[in-house]
Amino acid sequence: xxxxxxxxxxxxxxxxxxxxxxxxxxxxxxxxxxxxxxxxxxxxxxxxxxxxxxxxxxxxxxxxxxxxxxxxxxxxxxxxxxxxxxxxxxxxxxxxxxxxxxxxxxxxxxxxxxxxxxxxxxxxxxxxxxxxxxxxxxxxxxxxxxxxxxxxxxxxxxxxxxxxxxxxxxxxxxxxxxxxxxxxxxxxxxxxxxxxxxxxxxxxxxxxxxxxxxxxxxxxxxxxxxxxxxxxxxxxxxxxxxxxxxxxxxxxxxxxxxxxxxxxxxxxxxxxx
Amino acid sequence: xxxxxxxxxxxxxxxxxxxxxxxxxxxxxxxxxxxxxxxxxxxxxxxxxxxxxxxxxxxxxxxxxxxxxxxxxxxxxxxxxxxxxxxxxxxxxxxxxxxxxxxxxxxxxxxxxxxxxxxxxxxxxxxxxxxxxxxxxxxxxxxxxxxxxxxxxxxxxxxxxxxxxxxxxxxxxxxxxxxxxxxxxxxxxxxxxxxxxxxxxxxxxxxxxxxxxxxxxxxxxxxxxxxxxxxxxxxxxxxxxxxxxxxxxxxxxxxxxxxxxxxxxxxxxxxxxxxxxxxxxxxxxxxxxxxxxxxxxxxxxxxxxxxxx
Numbered sequence: 039x040x041x042x043x044x045x046x047x048x049x050x051x052x053x054x055x056x057x058x059x060x061x062x063x064x065x066x067x068x069x070x071x072x073x074x075x076x077x078x079x080x081x082x083x084x085x086x087x088x089x090x091x092x093x094x095x096x097x098x099x100x101x102x103x104x105x106x107x108x109x110x111x112x113x114x115x116x117x118x119x120x121x122x123x124x125x126x127x128x129x130x131x132x133x134x135x136x137x138x139x140x141x142x143x144x145x146x147x148x149x150x151x152x153x154x155x156x157x158x159x160x161x162x163x164x165x166x167x168x169x170x171x172x173x174x175x176x177x178x179x180x181x182x183x184x185x186x187x188x189x190x191x192x193x194x195x196x197x198x199x200x201x202x203x204x205x206x207x208x209x210x211x212x213x214x215x216x217x218x219x220x221x222x223x224x225x226x227x228x229x230x231x232x233x234x235x236x237x238x239x240x241x242x243x244x245x246x247x248x249x250x251x252x253x254x255x256x257x258x259x260x261x262x263x264x265x266x267x268x269x270x271x272x273x274x275x276x277x278x279x280x281x282x283x284x285x286x287x288x289x290x291x292x293x294x295x296x297x298x299x300x301x302x303x304x305x306x307x308x309x310x311x
Numbered sequence: 312x313x314x315x316x317x318x319x320x321x322x323x324x325x326x327x328x329x330x331x332x333x334x335x336x337x338x339x340x341x342x343x344x345x346x347x348x349x350x351x352x353x354x355x356x357x358x359x360x361x362x363x364x365x366x367x368x369x370x371x372x373x374x375x376x377x378x379x380x381x382x383x384x385x386x387x388x389x390x391x392x393x394x395x396x397x398x399x400x401x402x403x404x405x406x407x408x409x410x411x412x413x414x415x416x417x418x419x420x421x422x423x424x425x426x427x428x429x430x431x432x433x434x435x436x437x438x439x440x441x442x443x444x445x446x447x448x449x450x451x452x453x454x455x456x457x458x459x460x461x462x463x464x465x466x467x468x469x470x471x472x473x474x475x476x477x478x479x480x481x482x483x484x485x486x487x488x489x490x491x492x493x494x495x496x497x498x499x500x501x502x503x504x505x506x507x508x509x510x511x512x513x514x515x516x517x518x519x520x521x522x523x524x525x526x527x528x529x530x531x532x533x534x535x536x537x538x539x540x541x542x543x544x545x546x547x548x549x550x551x552x553x554x555x556x557x558x559x560x561x562x563x564x565x566x567x568x569x570x571x572x573x574x575x576x577x578x579x580x581x582x583x584x585x586x587x588x589x590x591x592x593x594x595x596x597x598x599x600x601x602x603x604x605x606x607x608x609x610x611x612x613x614x615x616x617x618x619x620x
Binding site: 100146147154155157158160162167168169170173176194195198199205 | 402
């Protein structure tokens, strides 16, 4: 199933609506991770609305494209997008992190549209690699997309997966690295430097596309370039701003894992009108 | 008596499974000639993937393949399968309840000359604490084939523990069923529960005890999860003494499984024959079995010391 692609303007409006949902969910939940959810919003919105071949009414459609969120703590974003596109009702969003909810604190297969659990960082690219190999075995042409964090690139498992993705020439696999530059203990460069990222992925045999992760045109072009590429996997290294869209959260390390207060949420929602 | 390498049987069984079901996929981490997954690779190169020395990636990749409907067999040595990739087994395999079958070879002290770093004495414990995980420790070649077939046809994650050395076939074990133990000898004086290579040691002990007029019941507990709770409680009530034998640390493995069941329901004396809170070392399997008190004589002694007559 492929919906009519949205225009850049429409995508930007969707992204704004999704940022609002993220704030509403987090203030209701009282805990969770706004910074990385907001930084990756444009990347994931564009992917779901214009790129992925999926059918929300048939989440198990065998030929669907796969998306996996390896940086699982940013699931408020994932849940908001899944709900917006029709996997489950909007009311469910306000049950985030509550007892008995289909929306767990970190991704779980209880949620329609979630393929595998995540939360322990570093494993998701391997999970995507497995999906990519399954498509090759079955000679299917679905594609696999995995969202990674930048702090997550400090995990050894990521580089094991990078090596294998290059080795097996997984051109149906596209990683998206949300490079917002912040992690829990501070700036990535201070905590544990990960640069030069592009050179690292190139050395592992990947096509590297560097973009501004908040520019819808660049995002769509990058996905298109990834799809056309043959013989190697692609990583889109997207420069983003942590907490993007809410002035007092932007670039603020403290909003990695703290929900906004009621007052902060009100202010944030006003900015996102 | 026939002798086989369990891993040879594993490799051959994989080939059979591969012919029957195109969804069988096999992964290895640079040990395919030792684990014998190379037999599958030769027949089905498109469904075999070597990940090099990178067990964490191998296990999480298995989860992705399983998420797309594959039945994934993953093999490496037991130390690496259970230890190196534990978090991947926990979150990506076990929590997701995926069809990933970890078949770990070279478990236990009988790995021999490679020494402590390669002798997995903790793997059953590490796997047993994971919800959803099924654990089988087959006692010989034919049972290895049965365990692998059962894992392939049962949904969910499995950990199958195999040894390095050749192992004698134990005759007349009866039908293999997941979660149903096999009674290899009848008796009411004491119960001996064993798994893996310890079953043949226990059989010898039962013979020796018989000569001394002691009739011991011998149970082959091949399924550690799910475990045959019924036969444990029946034996606890009928024999009052249980000796548990495993080529594993006495903490967290088969003995602990039995302890937990009898302590909650019908406390009787449980004596553990296993490796007592030590690492292994280099040596021949026979030397190490003796040094770590895992022989038939050690089992016999445990019965004689603890039996009340």
